Amino acid sequence: MTATPAQPYSPFEPCTRSAHRPPSPARTRRRPAHDTLALIALPLLAVLALPAAFAGGGTRRWFGGRAESQRAEAQAAKDAAAAAFYELDTAQRDLRISIETITAVDDSPAARRAVADFEALGRRIDEASHRYITAVDAHDLDRDDLEASAAVRARTELTAAKDDLGRVKSDLERFEQGLGPLLGKAETQLARLAPAVERARQALLAASNALDGVRGSGLRADDLAARLAALGPELTKLNQGAGRHGVPETLERAERVSREAGAVRAEAERLPERAAEIDHRLVSLRTRAQALTTRSGQVEPVLSELRRRFSAACWQDLQHVPEQAAESVRQAELKLKEARAARDEQRWPDATSLLSTVRALLNNTDEAVSAAGDRLQRLNAVSKDPQQEIDRTRFAVRDAQRLAMAGRSTPDPRHARPLDDSVARLDRAVATLEGRHPDYWHFLTETEAVRQTVARVVSQIREERGAGA
Template structure:
């Protein structure tokens, strides 16, 4: 809004009118330019120096004495009016003061509301926020219109003129009153508009309230990560990868320092949260680095010891295979023929990876060392399973050769238990359950038949068949329990 005419920009409210009327153009001229008949507006004549001295000796101030002299001489500085013109002047001045107050209130409300609009637009770019901006601009145009009419009314009437007539004063009062009423009406519109901004403004203020703490948390997280790296280096650990990740966050910190005014509130909040999260992860890894180094050292020793033990165990596979070949059919041991060679190869590969892991650990390439140790562990696990399989095979074949009936009874018990469950609460079994159980019975009988006749029965085939029958039965039991548990 434009400042009130005649009021200095620094004053928020126009000054009240003074009692002394404004000089006319003739009295504003220099003394040399005034006409001789200037009357009471002419300057009082200078008194002789002797008279001034005498008055001083009498104890009267010179200026007071000169003023009294001018008064007695019939001079004066104010023309006094009376009657209707003065009454209209006072009413017009009151209307001017009221209009000025309304103008100031409208200007203040507009400035406050502009701050609210800027708060919303700094956070929200939704269609609702864009409509708010457009509505505020439209109100601004309306405010400019009524402000111009008010300024025109003020400039059009000089209420301090000596020759102000009652009619002119009355016209001024009417125009100023109309301007005030318009200012008040627009102020009411502005207030209603401001009240409608509540939800948007509340959301924006909430986000702005989160901004400063979020940025500060990000900065503190970066500082903590840097301190953690310093501590790690004091223990002889370089942590080059963590230092590189921390350095990569430097541009993010620069943008945080530039503020939301340049990058937006939402983007700044997201950036602050991302920086805090990344810096926190760096700090956590740095603090865990000494523990990770100790863990890798322990794994190196443990896996090296395990590889040595598997080398010894691998040498025991060949005697086991020799006994299997001597006592059982070829089908019982043919799939184990490659175990000794594969075990030796796996151990050699594991030892090579262990040396590479040791080199990576000495270079403090922690991810590489950890990955290599995982490979070593997988190789040793596979070797352990293969070596154990040969011994387990011999034990199982010995057991079934000695007492095949124990395996048969174990499998039949599982089938009968499943059949009882399938008949519980029923007079006839559900075909979905009865069919696989009947097939399991037939499969068991066929497996038993393979043991009859022949010098070297295929005990391994028998064992795999009975194991398959028990797995089928277990699936049927699980299905029945699931259906009944679900209310079927």
Template structure:
């Protein structure tokens, strides 16, 4: 017997079973090894129980009684040896199962303890073999004293074998938690690998379906091909690559294959979406070209009716709009080429750039028209903007005084400043060419300041309802 897990060995003993130990990791292997050893036991372990036949002369009396007792002791020792050998082989499979999935300190201690037990088993086995070899119980001239001595030595060998068997059984019981954990992990392996294989098959089928619609999907095909070496390693199994690594690989392959499948299934929808965006953005660019041409008349009216400060910041809008639209149309052509080449990521990125350019242009073109509309309104009735701002200030002042006899200086000071700022803005409307745009920006700034004070008061008092 040997105690080094995973190292095959063959040992033959006179009149004893030959034990062949091989690596294993499952109950099926343990059963196979046990069944293989039974004929060997029947042929080799107990030959003396049936030896003789009609070839030996039998002498009655005390010698024959001692011979029978010695033979019984030999049979009992052989049975104990076989049971110990079988138990050690079964336990070796359990230890190898643990070491295949567990490299913890507890698992390493289990291996060391099993090796130590193996040395002990080798010692008692050797003494048993020596006892068997020392006595030929089939001799015709076997003396009673010799038979008695043989019985004593064989009985002692059997007792040692049984004691070591008990030690082995206790050690086996102590492996319960480690073995349970290892078997749980092993039970996860086959389903995980199968899920990975099914995910790869699903991705391959989805890719084939997409190609039938005329989409090449070359990037997805390349990603799927990159998983082929991983499938090879999964097929090679945990024995070659380790259980934790194989489980992690199976889960990673499943995730990546599932992602490829999802992208493949969505690819026709993505292509249609890009086609729609190309048409939509092209139409929008054309519309902005038309709107940008209307900015010059707006600017002309602003120059004619209002002070320079009201329109100077809009002078570059027509040129900038034309430049932005031209750049957007160039990017649209590039996006169309990328879509035709089925470079979906490039097409999507270029369309995002086009959208940003058109948004900027839209805002600038709209700003000119909005400016004229607001200036017309304030020129016609500046009092409306003034009253709107004063109402916001008064409302904030009432909130600041709620539940107080004097306002908190942190609230009163910015509100007082807002009143003074509004009065200064109203004063700028006096004169021959009032700066209405400055007046509008000042009143807007005053309302923003007031809104911040209101938000601060409500936050300090625990909510908007107070």
């Protein structure tokens, strides 16, 4: 009985035999050589084919459609959280620049409150960032054996981290919008800083050049040089910058330096003209002093005529005019000598001050000398015709009375009373003219006082009616 040839064994064929069943005689026979080679070649081909089978999909184990879907969703959540983290970090960096801009310029309570609020937001940002980093570190989405439940947990935590980052970013944006006024003010001051410092430097340079020009013309200008030298430390601080001294202080310093240097420059440029003006005033005031000396000598004849023709009340207050005039002129001449010495020494402020003193002395002397002549002239006029002074004063009173009654049946007591008193005062003044030696000067002072009172009433009436209109 011919034995049935044995079939070759395939490693991919399911084995249904029992593991402990003894081999059949047919399987104990020696296989041909070509069959043995085939059995060796097949496993080798299978091993060589395995890398090619996974060349397109990597080395990740395949877990099925649901696991890969959960992995993809978790990865998307991770990418979204990373984007939110980056956006928040960028917004925080930009806002920190704005806060630094404000604090560099503004130290007001509002600015300090903004800094404190930003620091509080920074702590919230740190907490949200920590939760995000913790969620990223807790889940390795590239693991080969990542289970679907782990991917779901990763997606949940990463989504929560993203939402938390988004909420903090929204709060940061609202905070940034509220900084608008403070930031605008700070940026405005910073924009002013560089031009202000440059203007100060240019003003100092211009003042120095103007001073050099004045000195070249032979004028020392020591006081201006001292003022300019005092600005040197201020220029040093400006060059050190606002980072060391603060923006508001630097702005204020730059404006002050510009202002003071500009004043030095203006005075330096005007100094030649000022020197010429002082020279002119020296000559003019000396001429005036000499003229007053001559006029003072004419006061005594005027007083003599007053004593001869009028009562003592008309000239007693003028008795000391000649002595006072002479003393004032003497003092003025002394001050003129001091002013000349100050001008020669180029002490311009001293020269100007001394010339002002000379002018005041000469003005007082001129008024005193003129008073004697004016007194004689007025007394001569009133002694010849006092009625002219009386009529002039009565006309002023009546004109005021008509104004007070305009549009009224009875005058306002506030207006009528001083006008009635003025009429009585004028009558009393006229009565003093009776007698052998009338006091004409008292009469003139009384009529003048009456006219001044009437003028005040008229002004009051017009102001009240103008306000009512």
